[in-house]
Amino acid sequence: xxxxxxxxxxxxxxxxxxxGTSSFTPSSTFNVEYLIVGAGAAGGTxxxxxxxxxxxxxxxxxxxxxxxKYSVIVGAKGNFTEQPxxxxxxxxxxxxxxxTSFIGSDLSVISSGGGWxxxxxxxxxxxxxxxxxxxxxxxxxxxxxxxxxxxxxxxxGNDGGNGGDSGAGGGGGSATGGSSSVGASNGGAGGNGTxxxxxxxxxxxxAGGGGGxxxPSYTAGAGGTGGGGNGCNSSPCDASDATTYGSAGxxxxxxxxxxxxxxxxxxxxxxxxxxxxxxLVGGTSATDGSDTVITFTASNSxxxxxxxxxxxxxxxxxxxxxxxxxxxFRRKHTDASTVWSQLTSNDHAQVNNTNTSEDIMMxxxxxxxxxNIGKTFDKVTVRLRNLFSSSxxxxxxxxxxxxxxxxxxxxxxxxxxxxxxxxxxWDSSSPYDDAVVYTFTTPVTLVAGDIIGVEPQGGTFxxxxxxxxxxxxxxxxxxxxxxxxxxxxxxxxxxxxxxxxILELQASDSWVEKGTA
Numbered sequence: 006x007x008x009x010x011x012x013x014x015x016x017x018x019x020x021x022x023x024x025g026t027s028s029f030t031p032s033s034t035f036n037v038e039y040l041i042v043g044a045g046a047a048g049g050t051x052x053x054x055x056x057x058x059x060x061x062x063x064x065x066x067x068x069x070x071x072x073x074k075y076s077v078i079v080g081a082k083g084n085f086t087e088q089p090x091x092x093x094x095x096x097x098x099x100x101x102x103x104x105t106s107f108i109g110s111d112l113s114v115i116s117s118g119g120g121w122x123x124x125x126x127x128x129x130x131x132x133x134x135x136x137x138x139x140x141x142x143x144x145x146x147x148x149x150x151x152x153x154x155x156x157x158x159x160x161x162g163n164d165g166g167n168g169g170d171s172g173a174g175g176g177g178g179s180a181t182g183g184s185s186s187v188g189a190s191n192g193g194a195g196g197n198g199t200x201x202x203x204x205x206x207x208x209x210x211x212a213g214g215g216g217g218x219x220x221p222s223y224t225a226g227a228g229g230t231g232g233g234g235n236g237c238n239s240s241p242c243d244a245s246d247a248t249t250y251g252s253a254g255x256x257x258x259x260x261x262x263x264x265x266x267x268x269x270x271x272x273x274x275x276x277x278x279x280x281x282x283x284x285l286v287g288g289t290s291a292t293d294g295s296d297t298v299i300t301f302t303a304s305n306s307x308x309x310x311x312x313x314x315x316x317x318x319x320x321x322x323x324x325x326x327x328x329x330x331x332x333x334f335r336r337k338h339t340d341a342s343t344v345w346s347q348l349t350s351n352d353h354a355q356v357n358n359t360n361t362s363e364d365i366m367m368x369x370x371x372x373x374x375x376x377n378i379g380k381t382f383d384k385v386t387v388r389l390r391n392l393f394s395s396s397x398x399x400x401x402x403x404x405x406x407x408x409x410x411x412x413x414x415x416x417x418x419x420x421x422x423x424x425x426x427x428x429x430x431w432d433s434s435s436p437y438d439d440a441v442v443y444t445f446t447t448p449v450t451l452v453a454g455d456i457i458g459v460e461p462q463g464g465t466f467x468x469x470x471x472x473x474x475x476x477x478x479x480x481x482x483x484x485x486x487x488x489x490x491x492x493x494x495x496x497x498x499x500x501x502x503x504x505x506x507i508l509e510l511q512a513s514d515s516w517v518e519k520g521t522a
Contacts, residue, residue, distance in 0.1 A: 014322065018312055019329040027077040027287025027306035029274065029299060034071045037276040039064050040203045040210070041116045044080035044102030044303075045253035045267030046176065048214045048234060048244050049122035051260045054168060055176035055195045055214030055226060055236060056083060056253030057119030059102045059270050060161035063201065067112070069283075075109040077288065079303045080118045080270035082247070085254065085263055102253070105270035116161060122176055122214060122256045122264055123168070166193035166216065166226075173236070176213030176253045178229040191224040192216035192238065198231025198252060203273050204300065205293035211251035214265060217244065217258045228255055234265035250302075269303040313516050325516055334516040341512040344382045349476045350505040353431070354496075355392065356488070357470035358399070358461045364496060366489035367473050368458015369504040370408065371451055375483035377508075381448040385418070385457060386507040388474035389441045391427040398425045399463025401471055403443035408493040409454030418443040424464065424471065431474070439474070448510060456487055457506070474505040 010016055043059030059080060069075065080103030102118025163182035166174025175184050178196025195213030202208075209231025216226035218238025225236035225244075232249025240259030247254050247268035254265025278297045288301040313325045313334060321338040347369075356367040371377060385403060403418035420443040428439040464470045475486055479501045486499040494500075 014320075015324045015326060016313075016316065016319070017326045017328055019327065027301055028074050029069075029077070029283050029285055029288070030074045031069045031071055031281070031283040033281065034068065035276060035281045036066050036068050037274045038203060039067055039107065039114065039275075040201055040271070040273045041105055041107050041114050042210050042251035042270045042272070043105050043116035043118040044082045044270040045211065045214075045247045045251050046083035046102045046119035046121045047085040047100040047266050048176070048217070048236065048254040048256035048264030049124040049173065050085075050217070050257045050262045050264050051124050052168070052173050052217045052219045052258050053124050053244075053256035053262070053264050054122035054165055054173040055193070055216045055228070055233065055256045056100070056102075056122045056247070056264070056267050057165050057176040058162060058178045058196065058198065058211035058213050058229070058233070058253050059105070059119045059251035059267075060116035061179035061199055061211040061251060062114060062116045062161050063203075070109070070111055073109045073111060075107055075112065077272050077301045077306050078104070078106045079272055079301050079306045080105040080116075081303050082269045083118065083121060083254070083267040085266055100264070102251075102267050103270065105272055107272050107274075116270065118270065119162070119176065119211075119213075119251070119253050119267060120165065122165070122216070122254070123173070163196050163213075165196075165213065168216070173216035173226070173256045175216045175226045175229070175236075176233065178213035178231070178233060179211035179251070181229070184226070192218045192226035192236045192256065194226045195229035195233035195253065195255070197229045198233065198249065200231070203275050204298055209249050209252075210271070212247070212249065212253070214244070214247065214253040214255040214267075217256035217262065219258065225255070225258070228252075232268065237262065272301040272306075274299050317514065321514070333519040335519065337515055337517045339510075339513045339515070342510050344380050344508040344510055345377050346507045347476070347480060347503050347505060348507070349478065349480065350388065350474045352477050353390065353392075353472040353474050354488070354499070355466060355470040356459060356461055356473050357464040357466045359464060360466040362490065363466045364488040364490060366404075366406070366458060366460045368406075368456045368487060369506050370456045370485050370487040370493075371453065372483045372485070373453035375453075378451050378453055381450045382508040382510050383445045383448040384509040384511050385443045386440055386509075387443075387459065388431070388437055388439045388505045389422075389427050389459065390431055390439050390472035390474070391424050391429050392470060392472040393468055394429045395424060395464075395469035397463055397469045398423050399461060402460045402462060404458065404460055405449050406456045406458075406493075407452065407454045408456055408487070412493065415455065416445055416447070416449045418445050420444055424461075424469065427471070431472075444511070456493065457508070458487075458504070475499075475502050476505070477502050479503065
């Protein structure tokens with residue numbers, strides 16, 4: 006669902022909301038042919054039903070309006086996951102195929118992903134045994150586990166088959182429904198897919214997955230013609246994945262069986278090349294005779310989040326209601342704060358990259374017992390200098406290491422600082438021109454043994470090295486300056502010194518779940 010702004014400082018949306026970064030904007034008004042296919046679903050397990058095919062929608066003639074941006078999201082395939090204890094865990098939802106959409110201000114075409122294949126022995130009888138219909142409700146339903154009935158299909162799909170005593174139902178396809186195993190001794194076949202030559206080649210789309218068999222003596226259902234995955238009947242067994250756009254995976258036998266994965270959706274438009282053009286973002290364009298064919302797939306049409314994480318311009322206290330998880334969040338503002346600072350300095354040390362017998366990394370270590378262990382920061386200020394007025398332009402990287410866990414790099418600042426950016430003389434008074442500020446994309450939490458410092462990517466000792474500002478006084482317990490040669494503690498003389506450094510946590514806004522803070 007789209008994000009909806011309500012009265013009283015309330016917003017509604019789903020945790021899975023995304024917006025496509027791919028689009029087509031025609032430069033004039035002209036007609037196109039389209040094919041929009043939702044993604045296929047995964048099959049079930051424990052004599053599981055075949056997955057349902059994604060919705061199959063076509064139009065021979067559709068007018069696109071000059072200057073209107075038609076955005077595209079391509080549904081991702083349903084992936085098989087283990088049986089959840091409850092539907093709320095989200096595992097079944099991940100088996101469902103994703104929706105494919107082609108949407109502009111004057112047109113909305115949405116093809117739902119197929120519904121998952123049902124399981125025989127899992128969670129509750131209402132939500133899990135039967136194959137589902139999928140999120141948007143217009144695709145094919147998955148086949149049911151044995152002795153269960155499948156859900157009804159949507160407008161642009163077909164029903165999955167019901168399960169019988171000896172096998173599961175096949176998933177619905179775009180051409181036909183999945184066959185039932187009721188009254189039969191075998192798993193039901195998946196519904197057939199549909200052929201279409203919009204690309205210039207006649208290929209199948211949206212076939213259903215075959216149902217699993219209850220034992221080796223009972224045949225598993227075949228995948229629907231056109232790419233549906235076959236079911237399987239040994240225990241455990243791996244059912245076949247789908248092989249064509251919009252098609253669904255087969256169902257498996259046994260509690261340890263693996264249902265087949267579905268296949269991604271696809272969106273295609275075709276139009277006469279002569280006199281018609283537009284701006285394409287994402288997708289691929291090809292020529293077939295006198296026509297242009299534009300194809301959007303999951304790999305060439307990326308998505309970006311459009312859930313609560315994309316909302317940044319609302320006041321603190323705003324309520325966000327996540328409809329699919331039924332969770333409530335509040336917008337929280339956190340003011341900027343200084344976590345730690347050491348502002349005195351009377352000397353400097355060199356740090357370089359070439360002479361490994363000298364210091365090649367340098368920073369401030371925080372030891373067990375320090376008051377700031379457990380606190381977070383995302384901004385670091387140090388004082389650095391181009392000591393020898395070198396013309397070198399190498400980068401000087403800020404990192405956080407942990408000396409107690411094998412010199413592990415915990416975090417690296419994306420801030421780019423080069424030797425050419427540095428002052429060639431130390432400033433004598435605050436605010437210091439030689440101060441350099443680094444930020445981190447994600448706040449870092451201090452643990453005992455963390456060292457926050459710099460690592461030059463070039464430089465030679467006493468020629469083109471970096472000056473690192475420090476004090477030669479030990480002003481505070483459980484923290485000290487440290488350097489790396491062949492290991493941390495490369496110059497133990499620094500243990501009684503401290504870096505000039507400021508650690509800060511920048512102001513931020515975040516969504517906090519009700520009952521967690």
